[in-house]
Amino acid sequence: MSKKARESVLAELIKEYQKGQGVITGAPRSLFIRHLDCGSCNACELELTALTNPIYDIARWGVRFEASPRHADVLALTGPYTRSLDKAARATLEAMPVPRIVIIGDCAAGDSVFEEAYGVVSMPEDIRQAVVAKIRGCPPTPDEVLRVLLQLDIKTTTNRRGR
Amino acid sequence: MAIDQAFQGISSADVVELPCKASNQRHFVLRREETLRSLLKWAHEQNYYLCNLFATDDRLLVDRTFKLYYLLSSRAEDEIVILEYFVPDPERGIYASVTDIFPNAVPLEREIHDMFGLVAIQPDHSHSRPGFLLHPGAYPAEFYPLRRNRTLSALREKRLTPFSLYDSQAAYTADHLPDGMLVVPVGPIHAGIIEAGHFPFHVAGEVVESLPIRLGYKHRGVEKLFETHYTLQDGWKLAERVSGDSAVAHSVAYCQAVEDLAQIDIPAVIYQWRALFLELERLYNHISDMGLLATGMAYEQAASSLATLRELFVHFVNQRLSGNRFLRGLCFPGGVRSPERGILGELYPHMAIVVEEALRWGQAMMEMPECRERMLTTGILTRDEARYATGIIARASGWTTHDFRLQHPSPAYATSEVKKLLLETITQEDKTSPRLVPVYAHDLAGDVFARLAIRVAETETSLYLVRELIKALEDQAHDPSPAISLDKSLTRMPEMTMGIGYAEGWRGDVMYVVFNGPGNTIARCKVRDPSTFNWHVFPEAVMRKKADRNNGKFLENILADFPLINKSFNLSYAGNDL
Numbered sequence: 001m002s003k004k005a006r007e008s009v010l011a012e013l014i015k016e017y018q019k020g021q022g023v024i025t026g027a028p029r030s031l032f033i034r035h036l037d038c039g040s041c042n043a044c045e046l047e048l049t050a051l052t053n054p055i056y057d058i059a060r061w062g063v064r065f066e067a068s069p070r071h072a073d074v075l076a077l078t079g080p081y082t083r084s085l086d087k088a089a090r091a092t093l094e095a096m097p098v099p100r101i102v103i104i105g106d107c108a109a110g111d112s113v114f115e116e117a118y119g120v121v122s123m124p125e126d127i128r129q130a131v132v133a134k135i136r137g138c139p140p141t142p143d144e145v146l147r148v149l150l151q152l153d154i155k156t157t158t159n160r161r162g163r
Numbered sequence: 164m165a166i167d168q169a170f171q172g173i174s175s176a177d178v179v180e181l182p183c184k185a186s187n188q189r190h191f192v193l194r195r196e197e198t199l200r201s202l203l204k205w206a207h208e209q210n211y212y213l214c215n216l217f218a219t220d221d222r223l224l225v226d227r228t229f230k231l232y233y234l235l236s237s238r239a240e241d242e243i244v245i246l247e248y249f250v251p252d253p254e255r256g257i258y259a260s261v262t263d264i265f266p267n268a269v270p271l272e273r274e275i276h277d278m279f280g281l282v283a284i285q286p287d288h289s290h291s292r293p294g295f296l297l298h299p300g301a302y303p304a305e306f307y308p309l310r311r312n313r314t315l316s317a318l319r320e321k322r323l324t325p326f327s328l329y330d331s332q333a334a335y336t337a338d339h340l341p342d343g344m345l346v347v348p349v350g351p352i353h354a355g356i357i358e359a360g361h362f363p364f365h366v367a368g369e370v371v372e373s374l375p376i377r378l379g380y381k382h383r384g385v386e387k388l389f390e391t392h393y394t395l396q397d398g399w400k401l402a403e404r405v406s407g408d409s410a411v412a413h414s415v416a417y418c419q420a421v422e423d424l425a426q427i428d429i430p431a432v433i434y435q436w437r438a439l440f441l442e443l444e445r446l447y448n449h450i451s452d453m454g455l456l457a458t459g460m461a462y463e464q465a466a467s468s469l470a471t472l473r474e475l476f477v478h479f480v481n482q483r484l485s486g487n488r489f490l491r492g493l494c495f496p497g498g499v500r501s502p503e504r505g506i507l508g509e510l511y512p513h514m515a516i517v518v519e520e521a522l523r524w525g526q527a528m529m530e531m532p533e534c535r536e537r538m539l540t541t542g543i544l545t546r547d548e549a550r551y552a553t554g555i556i557a558r559a560s561g562w563t564t565h566d567f568r569l570q571h572p573s574p575a576y577a578t579s580e581v582k583k584l585l586l587e588t589i590t591q592e593d594k595t596s597p598r599l600v601p602v603y604a605h606d607l608a609g610d611v612f613a614r615l616a617i618r619v620a621e622t623e624t625s626l627y628l629v630r631e632l633i634k635a636l637e638d639q640a641h642d643p644s645p646a647i648s649l650d651k652s653l654t655r656m657p658e659m660t661m662g663i664g665y666a667e668g669w670r671g672d673v674m675y676v677v678f679n680g681p682g683n684t685i686a687r688c689k690v691r692d693p694s695t696f697n698w699h700v701f702p703e704a705v706m707r708k709k710a711d712r713n714n715g716k717f718l719e720n721i722l723a724d725f726p727l728i729n730k731s732f733n734l735s736y737a738g739n740d741l
Contacts, residue, residue, distance in 0.1 A: 001516065001519065003523070006516050006519060006520050007520075009513070009516050010471075010472075010475070010516065010517070010520060013475050013479065013513060013517075014471065014475070017474075017475065017478055017479075035355070035356045036352060037352070037353075037357070037358050037359045037381070038359075039359070039380070039381040039382075039383055039737075040358070040381075040407070040737065041404045041405065041406060041407035041737050042358055042406060042407040042408055042735065042736070042737050043404075043407025043408065043410075043489055044407070045356050045357065045358060045407075046407065046408060046451075046489075047488075048356045049356050050470075050473075050474060050477075052470070053467070053470035053471055053473070053474050054467050054470065054471045055471055055474045055475075056474075065355070065356060067354035067355070068354070079381070080383060082380065082381055082382060082383055083298075083301040083302065083382075084297075084298040084300075084301045084302075084379060084380045084381070084382055085351065085359055085380050085381070086301065087300065087301075088351045088352050088359070088380070089352075092352050112404075113388075113400060113401050113404055114383045114385075114388070114404075116315065116319075116388065116391070116392055117383045117384040117385065117387065117388045118308055118315060118318035118319050118384040118387060119382045119383040119384035120383055120384070138404075139407070139488075139489075141488065
């Protein structure tokens, strides 16, 4: 098949995809997300990665994934919270200017196949208190994640040290 | 079979052969350590592959000790040899290590150390080290979760002891390193959207000298969970969540293990459906990996295009076919949940266009001088080092026939057309290739380029395999959801019967071994993801090493090469940590 024919079919497919998606509403904003893996099966990671592809193109809303928790507005926490990651997770939260967590997926929401496993512990209080939104699903689709992120209210201006 | 030759000169009193239902399996119970070692040595010389090693706690059963199982896969014929041995002294819990014969046993022996508290003794009397699954800070000493006398409630009761976030981090000090060398600690939480693992780079200047990787952060206790919360019939739900991107490979391997345990014959059409799902999983993951490699090289046009193609594939193929973007919920013991009839024929034309476009981008990356320069000779895993690797990593280093689809084909892969397609994946130097994007044997030198090339070549193979499988499935008049009930056969089986299942997933061979307990419960389920072996050889590809034994030249990678090498391997952390 020629390149041109292929490209026109692909363009049609993308159009069909976006029509099925419906209208995503939300004002453009500035939201920096830091991903925090607490023992997920890596499906949630793949869906978060999918948010950055040209079809979802999360950057057009001003949302982006950030490399450091010090620059992040929210932590996207995936996975059932394993014992071995407890320390690293709390250190990551500690490094944020304002602690906010968005729970991604059923595991992190405390309702998954791994909940009863011995390597999984319940989240400590400081993590739990920082949760601002929960996105359910195993894994949640990029669409669902995007919709919640766009509705997220993070207007608090004070940081954890009250300044 | 070839294994019979190995028993020449071994007294029959030392070996008992147990009957196996599956025609490609042989099961031997060994009584003496020397017999085990001599058999393993023979197998190593005959180019067998130690595909699994695990322990079971049989202290409450007839044998009153721990059992060890060594599974060998023949590269030459469809044969899997099970060597069963026991731990001579369960109180002391020591047994002979085989890492001097099969180096890929290292991660498995260390796992046994963590899970059962059994210590492997090397010929030089050194002990195996504990593995990484149970971190000392997070788990108490002598935790040994897979011992029978450890109940889940007791294991869960041992709560975390609170510790300071700012305790001394002895692992990061470089006191033990030579002058001028530094440790650059990376992880366990990474800067991108990836899984958790700790990489302490030992660098001299920019060059990575060594890389003692620490994994196990994601250890959830999957194998214990199988025993406590699942029955043989519904364990697939957990199996497909062990490693999210290999959901099909894990569930197919699990289902085959249970079917092998139940000793029933499965209709060929079920194997065909499963093969189709496996190939679809391979396609979307390979396309995704090509895109990640493009991102790693900052070739943004290819990266964006491939990410779009992957998304289209996931949406229009996976979602339509199974209702799930990761092809979950399709396979269960005894059958598959097949999609409605006719949908395959509808999906194929669009899928073929998506895959062909992805292949063109893969070709562009392989041909573009800037990309070639970035990939060639970066992260070389030599053929010798890759001997104990598996899956695409081994194939990219020149072991092109190390593929369970060729060695232990399910009926769907056993036909001559499929075999021909698989063997055509790599073109020999002197032949002209019928392929859209030919990949030659000389491309497979074990570097990042080779790992891209093998993905491109396998993507094309999988496309043709999917075409063949769809043709076969559309032709056959069949029940919309072929399935047979296992309940009767399972209740008939005596306790502690073993079932083995395997599948060539997109990363490599996934293997499950399942033992039944009373009333269809699972007494032991060993999960072995291909990443277990590949993580073990991964540091070799990154660190500074001699190009070969005879010349003084060194192969070097700098710290900035690591992200690209890591992406080219793309190993599963969750599948390794369990």
